[in-house]
Amino acid sequence: MQESSSSPDPKNGAGRVVDVVAITKRFGSITAVNDVSFDIRQGEIFGILGPNASGKTTAIRILCGLLQPSSGTARVAGIDVVANPDGVKSRIGYMSQAFGLYRDLTVEENLRFYAGVYGLQREWKERVAWAIREMHVTAAPGQIVGTLSGGVKQRLALGCALLHRPPVVFLDEPTAGVDPAARRLFWKIIRDLSKGGTTMIVTTHYMDEAEQFDRLAFLSQGRLKAVGTPEEVRNSFGARQSLEDIFVMLQEKET
Amino acid sequence: MTLHRLSSMIWKEFIQMRRDRPTLAMMLGIPIIQLLVFGYAIRMDVRHLPMAVYDESRTQESRELVQKLEATDNFVVSRRVSSYAEAVRMIDRGTVRAAVVIPSSFARDLKRGRPTAVQLLVDASDPTTSQNAIAAAQLVGQSRNIAVLSALSRLPIDGDRPRVDVRVRPLYNPALKSAIFIVPGIIGVILSITMMIITSVSVVREREYGTLEQLIVTPITRGEIMIGKIAPYVAVGYVQLTAVLTLGHFIFHVPLRGSLLVVYGVTFLFIVANLGLGLFISTLARTQAQAMQGSYFFFLPNILLSGFMFPREGMPHIAREIGLAFPLTYYLQILRSVVLKGARLVDVLPQAAMLLLLAIIFFSVSVKRFHKKLE
Numbered sequence: 001m002q003e004s005s006s007s008p009d010p011k012n013g014a015g016r017v018v019d020v021v022a023i024t025k026r027f028g029s030i031t032a033v034n035d036v037s038f039d040i041r042q043g044e045i046f047g048i049l050g051p052n053a054s055g056k057t058t059a060i061r062i063l064c065g066l067l068q069p070s071s072g073t074a075r076v077a078g079i080d081v082v083a084n085p086d087g088v089k090s091r092i093g094y095m096s097q098a099f100g101l102y103r104d105l106t107v108e109e110n111l112r113f114y115a116g117v118y119g120l121q122r123e124w125k126e127r128v129a130w131a132i133r134e135m136h137v138t139a140a141p142g143q144i145v146g147t148l149s150g151g152v153k154q155r156l157a158l159g160c161a162l163l164h165r166p167p168v169v170f171l172d173e174p175t176a177g178v179d180p181a182a183r184r185l186f187w188k189i190i191r192d193l194s195k196g197g198t199t200m201i202v203t204t205h206y207m208d209e210a211e212q213f214d215r216l217a218f219l220s221q222g223r224l225k226a227v228g229t230p231e232e233v234r235n236s237f238g239a240r241q242s243l244e245d246i247f248v249m250l251q252e253k254e255t
Numbered sequence: 256m257t258l259h260r261l262s263s264m265i266w267k268e269f270i271q272m273r274r275d276r277p278t279l280a281m282m283l284g285i286p287i288i289q290l291l292v293f294g295y296a297i298r299m300d301v302r303h304l305p306m307a308v309y310d311e312s313r314t315q316e317s318r319e320l321v322q323k324l325e326a327t328d329n330f331v332v333s334r335r336v337s338s339y340a341e342a343v344r345m346i347d348r349g350t351v352r353a354a355v356v357i358p359s360s361f362a363r364d365l366k367r368g369r370p371t372a373v374q375l376l377v378d379a380s381d382p383t384t385s386q387n388a389i390a391a392a393q394l395v396g397q398s399r400n401i402a403v404l405s406a407l408s409r410l411p412i413d414g415d416r417p418r419v420d421v422r423v424r425p426l427y428n429p430a431l432k433s434a435i436f437i438v439p440g441i442i443g444v445i446l447s448i449t450m451m452i453i454t455s456v457s458v459v460r461e462r463e464y465g466t467l468e469q470l471i472v473t474p475i476t477r478g479e480i481m482i483g484k485i486a487p488y489v490a491v492g493y494v495q496l497t498a499v500l501t502l503g504h505f506i507f508h509v510p511l512r513g514s515l516l517v518v519y520g521v522t523f524l525f526i527v528a529n530l531g532l533g534l535f536i537s538t539l540a541r542t543q544a545q546a547m548q549g550s551y552f553f554f555l556p557n558i559l560l561s562g563f564m565f566p567r568e569g570m571p572h573i574a575r576e577i578g579l580a581f582p583l584t585y586y587l588q589i590l591r592s593v594v595l596k597g598a599r600l601v602d603v604l605p606q607a608a609m610l611l612l613l614a615i616i617f618f619s620v621s622v623k624r625f626h627k628k629l630e
Contacts, residue, residue: 064472090474100469104274105267116263117473157469170472 017042017168017199018063023072025058032058033069034222040215042167045190045200047216049207049243051251055222056203060170063201065089077167090118093161093169097176099153101160103146107132107139111160118164131159136185151182155189162193169193171202175209187212207244220250260475264483268457272487282453286445286495287502293441294434294507304352304388305333309342314362320373320399324355327391342376352378353388365403427512427595435510438503439590440563443583445499446492446522447529447557448550454488454533455546458625463542477626485530492526493519500594512597521589521603524610528582531617538624557581562588582617585609 018040025033033055040046050056061067063076065085074081077091101110111131115124132141135155139148145156154174161169171190175183187209194200194214202213210216211230218225218233226233230243237246272279306324310317324330334351336342342354356374364371375392379385428435461467461484470480496519503509511518532553540546558564560578567575567584578584585606592598600607 066471086474086476089472092472094469094472096465096468096472098465098468100465102267102271102466103464104271109267109270113263113267114473116266117260117470117475119257119259119474121259160469 047213050219093166108141114160135159307354311359312361316362434507450529455536458537513593528614534621
């Protein structure tokens, strides 16, 4: 984290897909993200945890190029998101917390639309077929999306976010409101993708899921409280606490 | 901006439009229904008011006067009554809209060259209707006067013809039919309703359903999102324009005296100005219902102050000034001039320039607010 992130140093940059250095974001008198730094390696499943209003969403929005930080720098998939916020968008996939696909379009139409939006030309058919297959979209391509079950909707949304083969994917509370079987399938897909080299950045409220992360960052009140493997994070709070204990403790300290 | 992304957006928008049957039916049905309702129902040129006659004179002269009134086409004798009170009661009940009261001395006074008075009671609760009737009745009185005066002065008279004959030639709409005046107006009103409501609702819907949040994290630009959302509605606007012009021509015989090219060209400015308004509303509203209400908020003053129903010349100063902020005000003037009078582009250039100015103002303000709202 000490290295300068602005210099495209191939030695330090190798394997590092996300590099966040001293990011701060203020909204008026409120500091939503306060001097946060971390980095993420290629193919990692990286968790960003924290109670509500801890700055998770703001941090993700900055990394996706939707928000300009007040200070600090961040590189995502080789692109400086502060200098080139629009450039990063074709290099990432994003799945929003609320289901963001068109309910009145069919499975295939949604995929085709996003293929077009991501600028896929001839290969769109092949990619749409890939998404339906790999995401286990167990529905007819002509089915209207509004009628799908929560789990299928969620996997379809992930499929849309992966059409353009992004090296980095952001998942904002991806498993909220999904049944346990669908959650398990979803995590299997995530792990497979990560094995394939795609970096997954996930926020979640479910602490049992946090054990799935290769590494995670704990945010509270806009500050980074801990970063590392689940084990390291637990230890940094000492006394063999579970992640859930830490989460609750942080939340209670705020209120 | 890439054509590929833009066309994906437009493609998606058309599918959604096609699938939203009620809205589609509304967009295509409203112009036709409004045209028929306004075209047939709105009659500013009211004729044949039912009239009661209370004739105490019962002479040839008094019957002649009643005939003259009927001959104006404004009155039809539907009742004969035997008292003044009965005539008034009939107007109160709405059985008749006018009553003529001829005193018993009418013929006698006329013959003796004494002034005589005939009373016409008119139900003036609707000013538009009654004004025509009143004017017609006064004209009948005047022409009788002239006839009597010329008889008294022993000048040679030629029937009832007065010496000074003011001949009015109504231009552009010689039959003075309301429909011909109303139809071009309907085009403007329908376009502004559809463009404002549908765009504001469709933009707000993307936000309400969270689809916009997903979209802005993709490489598609804000400009592409907006143009992609709006372009299909420009097409809808042109379908509506064509439908009303065609139906208006064949059903109500509305002429098209000017250039169709000018009509279609100026309509583009008008549509863009209204889309700008719709977009503006969408930046104020959080839900589709709010967008709907916001559109109505603009809609009423739009109709009332633009000159669609009431002539702007008669409005108080402040109302006229407010009307200047509505694109419809200028569009109506252009349409009526081009469609009904055959005006050329140069004739309507000032209004077209104002439309362009409003389109630029509304659009740039809305785009700015739209961008801010996305952050």
